[in-house]
Amino acid sequence: xxxxxxxxxxxxxxxxxxxxxxxxxxxxxxxxxxxxxxxxxxxxxxxxxxxxxxxxxxxxxxxxxxxxxxxxxxxxxxxxxxxxxxxxxxxxxxxxxxxxxxxxxxxxxxxxxxxxxxxxxxxxxxxxxxxxxxxxxxxxxxxxxxxxxxxxxxxxxxxxxxxxxxxxxxxxxxxxxxxxxxxxxxxxxxxxxxxxxxxxxxxxxxxxxxxxxxxxxxxxxxxxxxxxxxxxxxxxxxxxxxxxxxxxxxxxxxxxxxxxxxxxx
Numbered sequence: 001x002x003x004x005x006x007x008x009x010x011x012x013x014x015x016x017x018x019x020x021x022x023x024x025x026x027x028x029x030x031x032x033x034x035x036x037x038x039x040x041x042x043x044x045x046x047x048x049x050x051x052x053x054x055x056x057x058x059x060x061x062x063x064x065x066x067x068x069x070x071x072x073x074x075x076x077x078x079x080x081x082x083x084x085x086x087x088x089x090x091x092x093x094x095x096x097x098x099x100x101x102x103x104x105x106x107x108x109x110x111x112x113x114x115x116x117x118x119x120x121x122x123x124x125x126x127x128x129x130x131x132x133x134x135x136x137x138x139x140x141x142x143x144x145x146x147x148x149x150x151x152x153x154x155x156x157x158x159x160x161x162x163x164x165x166x167x168x169x170x171x172x173x174x175x176x177x178x179x180x181x182x183x184x185x186x187x188x189x190x191x192x193x194x195x196x197x198x199x200x201x202x203x204x205x206x207x208x209x210x211x212x213x214x215x216x217x218x219x220x221x222x223x224x225x226x227x228x229x230x231x232x233x234x235x236x237x238x239x240x241x242x243x244x245x246x247x248x249x250x251x252x253x254x255x256x257x258x259x260x261x262x263x264x265x
Contacts, residue, residue, distance in 0.1 A: 001067040002096045004060060005030070005044065010087035011054045012125065012248055018049050026050075026088060030061070033084050037076065038069050047102040047255045048109060051207060053247030055126070058091070060255050062102045067095075108170065110200040110254040111209045113245065114177075117193050122181045127194070128249040134220030136174050136195060142219045142229040143172040146199070146212065154236040155215070157207035157244075167208075171200040174216075198253070207244055214242035 007030075015023035019031070027044060034042035044063040050056055070076055073093040080090045114127035115134075146169045153165035177196050182189045197213055215232065218224040224242075232240055 001070070002062055002064050002098050002100055003070055003073070004062050004094050004096045004100065004102070006091040006094075007059050007061065008057045008089050008091065009055065009059065010125075011050060011052070011056070013085065013087045014052070016050055016052045016054065017046050017056075017059075024085075026056075027061075029085055029088060030080070030090075033080050034063065034065075036083065037079050038065055040065075040069070045102050047106050048204070048252070049206070050252055051210070051247050051250075054250045054252065055248070056252035058254065059252060060102045060106070060257075062096060062100060105257050106255050107258050108200055108202055108254075108256040109204060109252065110171070110198060110256075111204070112251045112253045113197040113199075113209065113213045114249045114251075115195050115197075118189065120179075120187070120189075120193075122187065123179055123194075126249060126251075128246050130217070132221055134195070134217060135222070136176070136192075136220065138222075138226070139174050139197075139216045139220040142216055142226045143174065143197075145226065145230045145233055146172040150233065152205060152208060152233070154232050154238055154241050155208045155211040156205040156238060157211070158238060165205055167201050167203050167205065169199065169201040171198060172212075173198055200254075209250060210244040210247060211238070211241050213245045213250075216242075217245065218242040 009026050014026050017026045019025050019028040027046060031042055031044055042063050042065060044061045047060040077090050077093050115130045116123055116127045117130055117133060149168040151165045152167050156165055174195055174197050176192055177194050179194060181187045199209060215229060219229055
Protein backbone atom coordinates (compact mmCIF):
# COMPACT_ATOMS: atom_id res chain seq x y z
CA UNK A 1 0.00 0.00 0.00
CA UNK A 2 1.23 3.50 -0.81
CA UNK A 3 1.58 6.08 1.95
CA UNK A 4 2.33 9.80 1.84
CA UNK A 5 4.74 11.51 4.22
CA UNK A 6 4.39 15.21 4.85
CA UNK A 7 7.47 16.60 6.54
CA UNK A 8 9.71 19.61 7.10
CA UNK A 9 13.44 19.74 7.61
CA UNK A 10 16.32 22.05 8.44
CA UNK A 11 18.87 21.29 5.74
CA UNK A 12 21.84 22.64 7.68
CA UNK A 13 22.84 19.23 9.02
CA UNK A 14 22.36 17.28 5.80
CA UNK A 15 24.00 16.86 2.41
CA UNK A 16 20.63 17.43 0.75
CA UNK A 17 17.51 15.35 0.30
CA UNK A 18 18.94 12.49 -1.75
CA UNK A 19 20.92 9.63 -0.25
CA UNK A 20 24.66 10.29 -0.54
CA UNK A 21 27.51 7.84 0.09
CA UNK A 22 29.13 8.47 3.47
CA UNK A 23 27.09 11.62 4.12
CA UNK A 24 23.91 12.29 6.09
CA UNK A 25 20.85 13.00 3.94
CA UNK A 26 17.19 13.60 4.77
CA UNK A 27 16.06 10.67 2.63
CA UNK A 28 18.64 8.39 4.17
CA UNK A 29 17.69 9.28 7.75
CA UNK A 30 13.99 8.67 7.14
CA UNK A 31 14.61 5.36 5.36
CA UNK A 32 16.75 4.15 8.27
CA UNK A 33 14.09 5.16 10.77
CA UNK A 34 11.32 3.44 8.80
CA UNK A 35 13.36 0.25 8.49
CA UNK A 36 13.98 0.28 12.25
CA UNK A 37 10.29 0.67 13.08
CA UNK A 38 8.74 -1.48 10.33
CA UNK A 39 11.47 -4.15 10.45
CA UNK A 40 11.96 -4.22 6.69
CA UNK A 41 13.82 -2.09 4.10
CA UNK A 42 11.72 0.87 3.01
CA UNK A 43 12.56 3.16 0.10
CA UNK A 44 10.99 6.61 -0.08
CA UNK A 45 10.50 8.89 -3.08
CA UNK A 46 10.51 12.65 -2.60
CA UNK A 47 8.80 15.42 -4.54
CA UNK A 48 12.20 16.78 -5.55
CA UNK A 49 15.84 17.05 -4.61
CA UNK A 50 17.22 19.84 -2.48
CA UNK A 51 20.90 20.77 -2.31
CA UNK A 52 23.16 20.65 0.72
CA UNK A 53 21.96 23.05 3.40
CA UNK A 54 18.62 23.84 1.72
CA UNK A 55 15.48 23.63 3.87
CA UNK A 56 11.92 22.49 3.18
CA UNK A 57 8.49 23.06 4.71
CA UNK A 58 5.56 20.70 4.01
CA UNK A 59 7.72 18.51 1.78
CA UNK A 60 5.90 15.53 0.23
CA UNK A 61 7.27 12.01 -0.16
CA UNK A 62 5.76 8.55 -0.59
CA UNK A 63 6.67 5.00 0.35
CA UNK A 64 5.19 1.55 -0.10
CA UNK A 65 4.55 -0.86 2.76
CA UNK A 66 1.92 -3.52 3.55
CA UNK A 67 -1.14 -2.04 5.27
CA UNK A 68 -0.80 -4.46 8.15
CA UNK A 69 2.70 -3.09 8.83
CA UNK A 70 1.42 0.50 8.98
CA UNK A 71 -1.57 -0.25 11.19
CA UNK A 72 -1.60 3.05 13.10
CA UNK A 73 -0.23 5.90 10.97
CA UNK A 74 -0.53 8.47 13.75
CA UNK A 75 1.43 6.29 16.14
CA UNK A 76 4.07 5.58 13.47
CA UNK A 77 4.40 9.32 12.90
CA UNK A 78 5.08 9.88 16.61
CA UNK A 79 7.62 7.08 16.71
CA UNK A 80 9.43 8.43 13.67
CA UNK A 81 9.70 11.87 15.25
CA UNK A 82 11.09 10.29 18.39
CA UNK A 83 14.04 8.64 16.63
CA UNK A 84 14.72 10.98 13.72
CA UNK A 85 17.34 13.74 14.07
CA UNK A 86 16.11 17.03 15.50
CA UNK A 87 16.26 18.68 12.08
CA UNK A 88 13.54 16.47 10.55
CA UNK A 89 9.87 16.63 11.53
CA UNK A 90 7.18 14.30 10.17
CA UNK A 91 3.79 16.06 10.15
CA UNK A 92 1.57 13.21 9.01
CA UNK A 93 1.38 9.87 7.25
CA UNK A 94 -1.70 9.32 5.10
CA UNK A 95 -2.81 6.59 2.68
CA UNK A 96 -2.75 7.20 -1.06
CA UNK A 97 -3.72 5.34 -4.19
CA UNK A 98 -1.12 3.04 -5.72
CA UNK A 99 -0.54 5.37 -8.69
CA UNK A 100 0.17 8.53 -6.65
CA UNK A 101 3.72 9.78 -7.24
CA UNK A 102 5.17 12.53 -5.05
CA UNK A 103 7.49 13.78 -7.78
CA UNK A 104 5.76 13.19 -11.10
CA UNK A 105 2.26 14.19 -9.99
CA UNK A 106 3.42 17.61 -8.75
CA UNK A 107 2.62 20.47 -11.13
CA UNK A 108 4.50 23.29 -9.40
CA UNK A 109 7.03 23.98 -6.69
CA UNK A 110 7.76 27.23 -4.89
CA UNK A 111 10.97 28.36 -3.20
CA UNK A 112 11.71 31.37 -1.01
CA UNK A 113 15.13 32.94 -0.43
CA UNK A 114 15.62 35.24 2.57
CA UNK A 115 18.11 38.12 2.79
CA UNK A 116 18.82 40.60 5.60
CA UNK A 117 21.10 43.63 5.43
CA UNK A 118 22.03 44.37 9.05
CA UNK A 119 23.44 42.03 11.66
CA UNK A 120 20.69 40.00 13.32
CA UNK A 121 21.51 37.28 15.87
CA UNK A 122 18.05 35.73 15.61
CA UNK A 123 17.83 35.09 11.89
CA UNK A 124 21.30 34.10 10.74
CA UNK A 125 20.44 30.42 10.34
CA UNK A 126 17.58 31.06 7.92
CA UNK A 127 18.64 34.19 6.07
CA UNK A 128 21.71 35.39 4.18
CA UNK A 129 23.41 38.47 5.62
CA UNK A 130 24.05 40.60 2.54
CA UNK A 131 26.44 43.40 3.51
CA UNK A 132 25.52 45.79 0.71
CA UNK A 133 22.18 47.35 -0.07
CA UNK A 134 20.23 46.13 -3.08
CA UNK A 135 17.85 47.94 -5.41
CA UNK A 136 14.71 45.80 -5.13
CA UNK A 137 12.96 47.57 -8.00
CA UNK A 138 15.84 46.82 -10.36
CA UNK A 139 15.88 43.19 -9.25
CA UNK A 140 12.15 42.86 -9.85
CA UNK A 141 12.52 44.39 -13.30
CA UNK A 142 15.13 41.75 -14.14
CA UNK A 143 13.16 38.94 -12.43
CA UNK A 144 10.23 39.51 -14.80
CA UNK A 145 12.50 38.25 -17.59
CA UNK A 146 12.35 34.80 -15.97
CA UNK A 147 8.64 34.32 -16.56
CA UNK A 148 7.66 31.80 -19.21
CA UNK A 149 8.92 28.54 -20.69
CA UNK A 150 12.53 28.37 -21.85
CA UNK A 151 15.91 26.72 -21.44
CA UNK A 152 17.41 27.73 -18.08
CA UNK A 153 20.69 25.84 -18.44
CA UNK A 154 22.59 29.08 -17.70
CA UNK A 155 21.57 28.57 -14.05
CA UNK A 156 22.17 24.82 -13.90
CA UNK A 157 25.13 23.38 -12.01
CA UNK A 158 27.33 21.20 -14.19
CA UNK A 159 26.98 17.47 -13.72
CA UNK A 160 23.20 17.50 -13.46
CA UNK A 161 21.30 14.43 -14.65
CA UNK A 162 18.23 16.21 -16.04
CA UNK A 163 17.02 15.06 -19.44
CA UNK A 164 16.07 18.65 -20.32
CA UNK A 165 16.80 22.16 -19.06
CA UNK A 166 13.40 23.50 -20.12
CA UNK A 167 11.33 24.89 -17.23
CA UNK A 168 8.22 27.05 -16.93
CA UNK A 169 8.46 29.82 -14.33
CA UNK A 170 5.14 31.39 -13.34
CA UNK A 171 6.23 33.67 -10.49
CA UNK A 172 9.47 35.46 -9.62
CA UNK A 173 9.26 38.43 -7.26
CA UNK A 174 11.21 40.23 -4.53
CA UNK A 175 9.28 41.61 -1.55
CA UNK A 176 10.04 43.24 1.77
CA UNK A 177 9.00 41.31 4.87
CA UNK A 178 9.15 41.62 8.66
CA UNK A 179 10.35 38.70 10.84
CA UNK A 180 8.33 37.77 13.91
CA UNK A 181 11.04 38.88 16.38
CA UNK A 182 10.88 42.37 14.87
CA UNK A 183 7.07 42.47 15.04
CA UNK A 184 6.57 40.77 18.40
CA UNK A 185 9.71 41.60 20.39
CA UNK A 186 10.63 44.99 19.04
CA UNK A 187 14.05 44.02 17.70
CA UNK A 188 15.49 47.28 16.27
CA UNK A 189 15.31 47.18 12.49
CA UNK A 190 14.96 49.74 9.75
CA UNK A 191 12.32 49.52 7.05
CA UNK A 192 13.59 47.35 4.22
CA UNK A 193 16.14 45.47 6.33
CA UNK A 194 14.63 42.14 5.24
CA UNK A 195 13.70 41.00 1.76
CA UNK A 196 12.56 37.66 0.33
CA UNK A 197 12.54 36.24 -3.20
CA UNK A 198 9.70 33.89 -4.17
CA UNK A 199 9.89 31.77 -7.31
CA UNK A 200 7.41 29.21 -8.63
CA UNK A 201 7.96 26.78 -11.53
CA UNK A 202 6.86 23.41 -12.80
CA UNK A 203 10.38 22.09 -12.13
CA UNK A 204 13.82 23.31 -11.09
CA UNK A 205 17.32 22.39 -12.18
CA UNK A 206 20.21 21.57 -9.86
CA UNK A 207 21.37 24.75 -8.04
CA UNK A 208 19.02 26.81 -10.23
CA UNK A 209 17.38 29.02 -7.60
CA UNK A 210 20.64 29.91 -5.85
CA UNK A 211 22.23 30.86 -9.18
CA UNK A 212 19.21 32.98 -10.13
CA UNK A 213 19.35 34.81 -6.79
CA UNK A 214 23.08 35.39 -7.15
CA UNK A 215 22.57 36.83 -10.63
CA UNK A 216 19.72 39.08 -9.49
CA UNK A 217 21.85 40.29 -6.57
CA UNK A 218 24.45 41.43 -9.12
CA UNK A 219 21.69 43.46 -10.77
CA UNK A 220 20.59 44.86 -7.41
CA UNK A 221 24.15 45.95 -6.62
CA UNK A 222 24.43 47.77 -9.92
CA UNK A 223 27.13 45.46 -11.26
CA UNK A 224 24.79 44.28 -14.03
CA UNK A 225 21.61 45.52 -15.68
CA UNK A 226 18.35 44.04 -16.93
CA UNK A 227 19.64 43.77 -20.47
CA UNK A 228 22.54 41.60 -19.26
CA UNK A 229 20.08 39.39 -17.38
CA UNK A 230 17.88 39.08 -20.47
CA UNK A 231 20.86 38.09 -22.63
CA UNK A 232 22.04 35.64 -19.97
CA UNK A 233 18.72 33.80 -20.11
CA UNK A 234 18.62 33.91 -23.90
CA UNK A 235 22.00 32.35 -24.55
CA UNK A 236 24.36 32.51 -21.60
CA UNK A 237 26.15 29.69 -19.80
CA UNK A 238 26.57 28.94 -16.11
CA UNK A 239 29.97 30.68 -16.13
CA UNK A 240 28.26 33.88 -17.35
CA UNK A 241 25.76 33.94 -14.47
CA UNK A 242 26.31 35.21 -10.93
CA UNK A 243 27.68 33.18 -8.05
CA UNK A 244 25.44 30.82 -6.11
CA UNK A 245 24.25 32.28 -2.82
CA UNK A 246 24.43 30.21 0.42
CA UNK A 247 21.95 27.34 0.70
CA UNK A 248 20.87 27.93 4.32
CA UNK A 249 18.54 30.81 3.35
CA UNK A 250 16.66 28.81 0.72
CA UNK A 251 13.37 27.08 1.57
CA UNK A 252 11.24 24.77 -0.53
CA UNK A 253 7.92 26.32 0.44
CA UNK A 254 5.06 24.62 -1.39
CA UNK A 255 4.29 21.66 -3.64
CA UNK A 256 1.08 21.86 -5.68
CA UNK A 257 -0.75 18.84 -7.04
CA UNK A 258 -3.62 18.94 -9.57
CA UNK A 259 -7.15 17.92 -8.64
CA UNK A 260 -6.59 14.55 -10.29
CA UNK A 261 -3.64 13.82 -8.04
CA UNK A 262 -5.51 15.05 -4.97
CA UNK A 263 -8.15 12.40 -5.60
CA UNK A 264 -5.44 9.80 -5.25
CA UNK A 265 -4.73 10.89 -1.68
